[in-house]
Amino acid sequence: MHIKIGTRGSKLALWQAYYVEDLLQKGGVETEIVIIETKGDQILDRSLSKIGSKGVFTQELEDQLISGGIDIAVHSAKDLQSQLDEAFEIIAFTEREKANDVLVSHDTSLSLKSGESFVVGTSSTRRVAVLKHFYPHIKTIDMRGNLQTRLRKLEEGQCDALLLAYAGVHRMEYDDKIAEHLLLDEFTPAVGQGSVAIECAVTLPDDKKSTIKNLLNHGLTEICLLTERAFLKRLQGGCSIPVFGMATLHDDQISIAGGIISLDGSELIRRTQRGSNAFPAELGTALADELLEAGADRILQDIKSKNQEI
Numbered sequence: 001m002h003i004k005i006g007t008r009g010s011k012l013a014l015w016q017a018y019y020v021e022d023l024l025q026k027g028g029v030e031t032e033i034v035i036i037e038t039k040g041d042q043i044l045d046r047s048l049s050k051i052g053s054k055g056v057f058t059q060e061l062e063d064q065l066i067s068g069g070i071d072i073a074v075h076s077a078k079d080l081q082s083q084l085d086e087a088f089e090i091i092a093f094t095e096r097e098k099a100n101d102v103l104v105s106h107d108t109s110l111s112l113k114s115g116e117s118f119v120v121g122t123s124s125t126r127r128v129a130v131l132k133h134f135y136p137h138i139k140t141i142d143m144r145g146n147l148q149t150r151l152r153k154l155e156e157g158q159c160d161a162l163l164l165a166y167a168g169v170h171r172m173e174y175d176d177k178i179a180e181h182l183l184l185d186e187f188t189p190a191v192g193q194g195s196v197a198i199e200c201a202v203t204l205p206d207d208k209k210s211t212i213k214n215l216l217n218h219g220l221t222e223i224c225l226l227t228e229r230a231f232l233k234r235l236q237g238g239c240s241i242p243v244f245g246m247a248t249l250h251d252d253q254i255s256i257a258g259g260i261i262s263l264d265g266s267e268l269i270r271r272t273q274r275g276s277n278a279f280p281a282e283l284g285t286a287l288a289d290e291l292l293e294a295g296a297d298r299i300l301q302d303i304k305s306k307n308q309e310i
């Protein structure tokens with residue numbers, strides 16, 4: 001069998017594509033990597049939250065899935081919108097890396113907890129809002145671009161530290177620049193953070209689908225991600241909305257913590273629920289409903305109207 005693997009061209013995206021390629025080859029599959037540039041890779045001058053981010057990193061990959069230019073598209077699970085077009089499906093989630101955020105700096109003695117003020121570069125609305133909520137003495141500056149670009153800006157002194165997903169930092173082998181591992185209770189990650197999602201067209205032949213699923217899918221990660229993605233779908237949060245959620249497994253139970261925070265960090269709603277691992281989507285949806293009842297709806301509307309003003 002021969003599988004064409006579609007990926008974006010950033011170093012992190014390529015790492016993930018090679019990781020997937022390796023797993024497929026170990027299972028006796030022949031592979032080929034096809035690099036595809038997306039709109040999101042070209043737009044570097046404006047914050048993603050301001051261009052309406054739906055599909056900017058996925059559209060061109062999905063076009064190739066339909067035309068047969070590629071068999072699968074490899075994404076960071078957290079970059080994949082919660083509601084795929086009906087022509088596509090996710091056939092596998094790879095085993096999740098540690099999901100937490102980390103503070104990255106040349107000065108590894110830096111700590112959010114120290115009370116000392118310094119400048120953190122991040123383009124994530126979630127991370128900015130959570131910093132404002134728990135660590136108001138920290139200043140933030142908007143910082144876009146791939147990991148290498150951000151690290152270069154850090155090196156140039158545009159900020160003192162970056163706030164990033166551990167998974168990406170680890171994959172790029174920048175572990176020695178990690179100053180602090182942030183608490184999951186405060187910096188609850190974006191839905192899907194740390195896992196790689198494999199997308200295909202629903203029309204991909206069944207023998208290819210089953211081989212790919214067998215070689216790439218990590219069942220325990222899949223249960224967690226299905227819970228989180230149902231949660232996100234119900235809240236209709238895209239990556240420009242500071243919604244966060246993370247599920248973990250405890251024997252046959254799933255526990256999920258999730259919430260939403262206003263852009264200025266003043267209002268934070270976070271809840272947890274537990275349920276059977278047989279019904280991940282139901283649990284994720286139930287948690288979203290609990291949040292909506294607790295006022296998440298108002299925060300969401302407020303953020304959506306602010307995004308439209310820009």
Ligand SMILES: NCc1[nH]cc(CCC(=O)O)c1CC(=O)O
Binds near residue numbers: 076163165168
């Ligand atoms: N939004 C960019 C993005 N997409 C996936 C990762 C890291 C890898 C992962 O979470 O799987 C990152 C960088 C970051 O948020 O620091």
